[in-house]
Amino acid sequence: MIIEFKDVTKTFQLEEKARFDVALQHVSFEIEQGEFVCIIGPSGEGKSTILKLISGLILPTEGTITKPATVSMAFQSGALFPWLSIFDNVALGLRATHTPQHIIQEESMKYIDMMRLGEFIDKRPSDLSGGQRQRVGIARALAVNPHVLLLDEPFSALDPKTTAELHDDVLKIWRDTGKTIVMVSHLIEEAVSLAQRIILIKEYTVADTFPVALPYPRREQATEFMHEVTKIRKEFFK
Amino acid sequence: MKSGAQSGKHSGRTISKHYFRLQSLHERLYSILIGPLVIVLGLFFLFKFLGTGDLMIHSISPFKILWATGATLGRLFTAYFLSLICAIPLALLATYNSWTEKILLPTFDIIESVPALAFFPVVILFFINVHFINGAAIFILFLSMIWNIVFTVVGGLQIIPKDIGYAAKVFHITGFRYIRQIILPSIFPEIVTGSILALAQGWNLIIVAEVIHTYIPGATSQNDLFGLGSILVNASAIGQTHIFVACISVMIFVIALLNFFVWQRLIHYAQRFKFE
Numbered sequence: 001m002i003i004e005f006k007d008v009t010k011t012f013q014l015e016e017k018a019r020f021d022v023a024l025q026h027v028s029f030e031i032e033q034g035e036f037v038c039i040i041g042p043s044g045e046g047k048s049t050i051l052k053l054i055s056g057l058i059l060p061t062e063g064t065i066t067k068p069a070t071v072s073m074a075f076q077s078g079a080l081f082p083w084l085s086i087f088d089n090v091a092l093g094l095r096a097t098h099t100p101q102h103i104i105q106e107e108s109m110k111y112i113d114m115m116r117l118g119e120f121i122d123k124r125p126s127d128l129s130g131g132q133r134q135r136v137g138i139a140r141a142l143a144v145n146p147h148v149l150l151l152d153e154p155f156s157a158l159d160p161k162t163t164a165e166l167h168d169d170v171l172k173i174w175r176d177t178g179k180t181i182v183m184v185s186h187l188i189e190e191a192v193s194l195a196q197r198i199i200l201i202k203e204y205t206v207a208d209t210f211p212v213a214l215p216y217p218r219r220e221q222a223t224e225f226m227h228e229v230t231k232i233r234k235e236f237f238k
Numbered sequence: 239m240k241s242g243a244q245s246g247k248h249s250g251r252t253i254s255k256h257y258f259r260l261q262s263l264h265e266r267l268y269s270i271l272i273g274p275l276v277i278v279l280g281l282f283f284l285f286k287f288l289g290t291g292d293l294m295i296h297s298i299s300p301f302k303i304l305w306a307t308g309a310t311l312g313r314l315f316t317a318y319f320l321s322l323i324c325a326i327p328l329a330l331l332a333t334y335n336s337w338t339e340k341i342l343l344p345t346f347d348i349i350e351s352v353p354a355l356a357f358f359p360v361v362i363l364f365f366i367n368v369h370f371i372n373g374a375a376i377f378i379l380f381l382s383m384i385w386n387i388v389f390t391v392v393g394g395l396q397i398i399p400k401d402i403g404y405a406a407k408v409f410h411i412t413g414f415r416y417i418r419q420i421i422l423p424s425i426f427p428e429i430v431t432g433s434i435l436a437l438a439q440g441w442n443l444i445i446v447a448e449v450i451h452t453y454i455p456g457a458t459s460q461n462d463l464f465g466l467g468s469i470l471v472n473a474s475a476i477g478q479t480h481i482f483v484a485c486i487s488v489m490i491f492v493i494a495l496l497n498f499f500v501w502q503r504l505i506h507y508a509q510r511f512k513f514e
Contacts (some may be wrong), residue, residue, distance in 0.1 A: 052404070055404075055408050056407075056408075057404050057407055058410065071408075072408060072409075073404075073405075073408045075401045075404065076401070077399060077401045077407060078401075078403035079399070079402055079404065079405035081405075081420070081423070082421045082510060082511060082512060082513060082514070083426075083510055083511045092409055092411070093409035093410070096409050096411045096415070097410060098287070124510060125514075126510070126514065140409075144409065182278045220316075
């Protein structure tokens with residue numbers, strides 16, 4: 001087990017009033033080393049809060065979280081720094097940890113090549129398409145060699161073709177690196193395409209968990225795939 | 239189909255590349271030709287207006303006007319750099335959290351609304367006592383400039399996307415490194431905008447800030463600070479229209495040069511710091 005949430009609750013104090021807004025309540029789950037887990041659920045009911053808690057961006061109000069030291073994240077918006085070149089964006093995390101220059105060069109180029117961005121290293125994010133920017137975000141997250149890779153709805157603003165290409169890229173990264181991947185999505189089909197296990201978050205807590213035992217690559221037209229989607233959809237809309 | 243789509247994309251990119259190359263060539267030609275032309279024309283008019291000795295007040299030569307321009311620019315830019323150095327930490331402090339925002343922003347708003355010149359007599363007395371009369375003009379310019387930068391930078395800080403802050407935290411960019419590597423580049427476009435507004439405000443005030451004799455009892459124009467502003471006011475007061483026109487022309491010329499060679503370039507450069 002690499003990540004464990006034990007009865008985690010997160011509340012935010014509302015600025016204008018002296019009251020608290022619940023973001024997560026009594027959430028418990030475990031994620032195994034090397035597992036690909038997808039967190040799905042309706043908007044605004046705590047999916048992204050889970051990623052922020054795992055990454056250490058916020059702390060739980062109650063409960064305990066066990067997580068590894070190095071966790072990295074790719075964001076829905078890409079969150080690239082527009083004034084930096086693609087190479088510098090990818091190398092950013094390594095530079096912050098005072099890694100020697102030759103390792104920064106090697107590691108950054110390794111993931112730039114893995115994400116097929118070699119020809120863009122001197123470009124700026126504004127020169128790239130949405131899909132290419134997401135690839136940069138993923139390469140940047142991988143460059144720091146994290147134990148866990150968090151993906152916060154990274155494909156939500158992309159067209160279906162680019163999304164399908166990036167799904168293949170993410171699965172390849174997962175197979176090649178053996179990293180634990182935790183991804184948030186609002187699409188059941190996307191979760192079934194990628195994840196080994198799907199955690200459904202509803203009303204700020206874990207509503208259900210679905211292991212997906214289908215072999216890769218998964219085809220959306222397959223009967224078993226449709227069966228999985230239908231099963232999860234029932235719970236999603238219940 | 240695939241290769242067609244790719245080639246279309248490629249040609250689109252090539253066209254845009256050519257367009258930008260042409261655009262930058264055009265800009266380069268513009269700066270190569272227009273810049274020196276403006277300088278030559280400006281100097282021609284300056285020397286034409288002040289070419290004969292009988293038009294001069296207190297033996298002002300065109301060279302002295304250029305020297306006065308330098309003195310005025312020195313005061314303006316000293317005040318500007320002081321404003322910039324103080325404005326950024328103030329803006330950071332004001333947006334640090336919701337409490338500092340609630341307290342400091344209305345406070346800054348009130349201070350900004352008080353006319354800087356209201357303090358001028360006291361400021362002059364203070365700087366006369368410390369034998370640094372230039373400091374009075376610089377301080378008043380500073381007071382009038384700083385809020386333009388503070389409020390523009392506050393606006394810039396408030397629109398930094400949340401994910402940028404999260405990404406910085408995830409990759410352990412914190413403390414001073416966070417300010418240097420994330421905050422300062424993020425607010426660079428607003429620093430440029432604020433600087434343009436601040437300098438414009440400074441040019442407005444320099445005319446008053448250099449003419450300090452009106453604030454000192456019994457003082458004459460001999461007590462004024464030497465600069466474009468004071469020459470302008472004194473030439474106007476004694477009806478030396480030629481001097482007045484020459485000084486105004488020099489002022490417009492310098493402002494145009496600064497705009498062309500500094501601010502336009504910085505505005506263009508700042509585009510790369512903007513979030514989409």
